[in-house]
Amino acid sequence: MSLTNLTLTEAREALLNKKCSATELTRSFLDRMDANRDLNAYITETPDLALKQAQESDQRIAAGTARPMEGLPIGIKDLFCTKGVRTTAGSKILGNFVPRYESTVSQNLLDAGSVFLGKTNMDEFAMGSANLTSAFGPVISPWKKKGNPNQKLVPGGSSGGSAAAVAGRLALATTASDTGGSIRQPAAFTGLVGIKPTYGLCSRYGMVAFASSLDQAGPLTHTVKDAALMLQTMASYDKKDATSLNVSVPDYLASLSPNVKGLKVGIAKEYTDNLDEDAQKLLQKGIDWLTAGGATIHHVSLKTTSYALPTYYIIAPAEASSNLARYDGVRYGVRVDGKSLDELYENSRRHGFGEEVRRRIMIGTYVLSAGYYDAYYLKAQKVRKLITQDFENTFRDVDVLLTPTTPTAAFAIDETPTDPVTMYLNDIFTVTVNLAGLPGISVPSGLNQDGLPLGLQLIGPHLSEQLLFNVAAALEDAADFSTQIKSL
Amino acid sequence: MSLTQENVKKIARLSRLKIEDNECEKIATQLSSIVNWIDQLTAVDTSGLEDCPDGDEPLMTEREDVVTQDNTVEDVLANAPSSGHNMFSVPKVVE
Numbered sequence: 001m002s003l004t005n006l007t008l009t010e011a012r013e014a015l016l017n018k019k020c021s022a023t024e025l026t027r028s029f030l031d032r033m034d035a036n037r038d039l040n041a042y043i044t045e046t047p048d049l050a051l052k053q054a055q056e057s058d059q060r061i062a063a064g065t066a067r068p069m070e071g072l073p074i075g076i077k078d079l080f081c082t083k084g085v086r087t088t089a090g091s092k093i094l095g096n097f098v099p100r101y102e103s104t105v106s107q108n109l110l111d112a113g114s115v116f117l118g119k120t121n122m123d124e125f126a127m128g129s130a131n132l133t134s135a136f137g138p139v140i141s142p143w144k145k146k147g148n149p150n151q152k153l154v155p156g157g158s159s160g161g162s163a164a165a166v167a168g169r170l171a172l173a174t175t176a177s178d179t180g181g182s183i184r185q186p187a188a189f190t191g192l193v194g195i196k197p198t199y200g201l202c203s204r205y206g207m208v209a210f211a212s213s214l215d216q217a218g219p220l221t222h223t224v225k226d227a228a229l230m231l232q233t234m235a236s237y238d239k240k241d242a243t244s245l246n247v248s249v250p251d252y253l254a255s256l257s258p259n260v261k262g263l264k265v266g267i268a269k270e271y272t273d274n275l276d277e278d279a280q281k282l283l284q285k286g287i288d289w290l291t292a293g294g295a296t297i298h299h300v301s302l303k304t305t306s307y308a309l310p311t312y313y314i315i316a317p318a319e320a321s322s323n324l325a326r327y328d329g330v331r332y333g334v335r336v337d338g339k340s341l342d343e344l345y346e347n348s349r350r351h352g353f354g355e356e357v358r359r360r361i362m363i364g365t366y367v368l369s370a371g372y373y374d375a376y377y378l379k380a381q382k383v384r385k386l387i388t389q390d391f392e393n394t395f396r397d398v399d400v401l402l403t404p405t406t407p408t409a410a411f412a413i414d415e416t417p418t419d420p421v422t423m424y425l426n427d428i429f430t431v432t433v434n435l436a437g438l439p440g441i442s443v444p445s446g447l448n449q450d451g452l453p454l455g456l457q458l459i460g461p462h463l464s465e466q467l468l469f470n471v472a473a474a475l476e477d478a479a480d481f482s483t484q485i486k487s488l
Numbered sequence: 489m490s491l492t493q494e495n496v497k498k499i500a501r502l503s504r505l506k507i508e509d510n511e512c513e514k515i516a517t518q519l520s521s522i523v524n525w526i527d528q529l530t531a532v533d534t535s536g537l538e539d540c541p542d543g544d545e546p547l548m549t550e551r552e553d554v555v556t557q558d559n560t561v562e563d564v565l566a567n568a569p570s571s572g573h574n575m576f577s578v579p580k581v582v583e
Contacts (some may be wrong), residue, residue, distance in 0.1 A: 375530070380535035420522060
C-alpha cells in the first residue's frame with residue numbers, strides 16, 4: 001500500500017511502529033505533489049523545510065521522544081502566517097509577504113512535531129465558495145463526474161486548496177478556516193471530514209483576518225479520528241487573541257466513542273424544505289443510521305434560518321472592509337504609486353485586490369456608512385442575536401441538529417454561477433453556526449448519481465466538539481464512505 | 489434600494505478603491521442586487537432587542553498592561569515596499 005493512502009492516525013501508528021520513517025513518508029507526499037501540480041492545491045511548496053523537519057522527527061522517534069503529531073506531513077492554508085514562509089491569503093496584494101512571526105495554530109502544530117509540506121491555495125482573503133477568486137488560479141478537485149472525466153470540478157471554497165490537497169492525497173491533513181462554511185462546504189464537495197469548532201477554541205493570532213467575529217480555524221481530514229487529533233493539536237487558549245476561550249482542550253481522540261444510544265437528534269424544517277432529491281435521500285439515510293444506533297428524531301423549527309445569509313452578507317463585508325483597510329501599500333504588500341497619498345492608497349488597493357474582494361469591501365463600506373449604519377449593520381447585529389437565541393432554545397430540546405452540509409454536490413468550473421447572490425446561496429446551511437459561534441462538522445456520507453460526494457452536517461451547542469466527533473464517528477461507521485469510494 | 493453611479497463613486501472613494509468611469513454602471517447593478525437582497529432584513533421584527541445586542545455577552549479578557557516585546561523595528565519594516573531611516577516612506581503630504 002502506498003504511504004500516501006494512509007490516514008493521519010494510521011500514519012502515526014506506522015511511524016511509531018517503525019513501519020516507515022518520517023523522511024520516507026514526507027518524500028512520498030512531495031513526489032505526489034510534484035506529479036499533481038495541475039490541481040493547483042498549493043500556492044507555495046516547502047520541500048526543503050519539510051525534509052529537515054522529517055529528519056528531526058526521525059531522530060525523535062528513534063530516541064523515544066516523539067510528540068503527538070511527530071513526523072506527520074500536513075498542509076497549511078495560506079492565511080496562517082508562517083515565519084519566513086510567504087503567506088498570501090490568495091491575494092496579489094500579499095503576493096510577496098513573508099511573515100516575521102508564526103500564527104498560534106501553526107505554532108501548535110510545529111510544537112507537536114508536524115511536518116509542513118507547504119501553503120495551500122484558497123479564495124482571495126477566504127471570500128468565495130469555489131476557490132475561483134484566488135489570485136494564484138483556481139484549484140481543481142481530484143474528483144471526477146462518472147462518465148465525464150474531462151470536466152473540471154471545483155473543490156469548494158474558500159479552503160479549496162486544503163480540501164484538494166487532502167482528497168488528492170497531497171497531504172495527510174490540512175488546516176483550514178471557516179467564516180461562513182469555508183471548511184464544511186469544501187469537505188462535503190471532496191469527501192472529507194471538516195469541523196468548524198466553537199468560536200474562540202482556536203486562536204486567531206496570526207490568521208489573516210476576513211471577518212473577525214466569524215473567522216475560526218479547523219482541520220480538513222480523511223476521518224473523524226484524524227479530525228479529532230488535528231483539532232486537539234490546533235486549539236489552545238491564547239492571550240494574544242482577546243476572543244480566545246479560556247478552556248482546556250480535551251483529548252478528543254482518546255475519548256472518541258461512536259455511541260448514539262438515547263441521543264436526541266433535531267431535524268429542522270427550515271433546513272429540509274425544498275431540498276433537492278440527492279440531499280433529501282442523504283438526510284433520510286442519516287436519520288436511519290442514527291435511529292438504528294438508538295437515537296431519537298425530533299422535528300424542530302429554527303424560524304430565523306432564512307435571515308442568516310443576508311445577515312452574514314452585512315456583517316462579514318462590514319468587518320472585512322474594516323480589516324482590509326490595513327492594506328494601504330505602505331506597511332506591507334503591493335504598492336502602486338500615485339501623486340498623492342490618497343492616490344497611492346487607491347491605486348495599490350485597486351491593483352492588489354480582486355473583483356470579489358473589492359465588491360465586498362464596497363458593500364461593507366456602504367452598510368457602515370453614515371445614514372445606512374442603523375438600517376443595515378445594527379439591524380443585522382440584532383438579527384444575529386435572534387439567530388443565536390433560536391439555537392439556544394432548540395438545544396434545550398435536542399442534543400444535536402442533523403442537516404445536509406450543502407444544497408448540492410460539487411459543480412463544474414464552467415457551471416459556476418456568475419451572479420454573486422446565487423453563489424452566496426451555497427453557504428445556506430453552513431453560515432448559521434458562524435453567526436451563533438457554534439461548532440459544526442461535515443461528514444462524508446454518500447455519493448450522488450454522478451459518483452460525487454455528499455456531506456451531512458451536525459451542529460451542536462457551544463463547546464460540544466466531543467459530542468459532535470462521537471456522533472460523526474457513528475455516521476462515519478454507518479455510511480462506510482471509504483468502501484463506497486472503492487466501488488467507483 | 490438601487491444604487492446610483494454617484495453612490496458607487498462615493499463608496500469607492502470611502503473604500504479607497506480606484507474605479508474607472510466606465511465600470512460604474514456594472515458595479516452599481518451588482519451592488520444593487522446585493523443590497524436589494526439584504527434589504528429583506530427590514531421585515532424582521534427586532535423591536536424587543538437593544539441597540540447593543542452583545543451587551544450581555546461575557547467581556548473579553550484584557551491583558552496586563554506590560555511590555556511584551558523588544559524593539560522590533562526591523563521586523564516591522566521587513567515587508568515595507570519602501571522605507572528609509574527606520575520609517576515607512578510615502579508621497580509628500582505637506583507642502
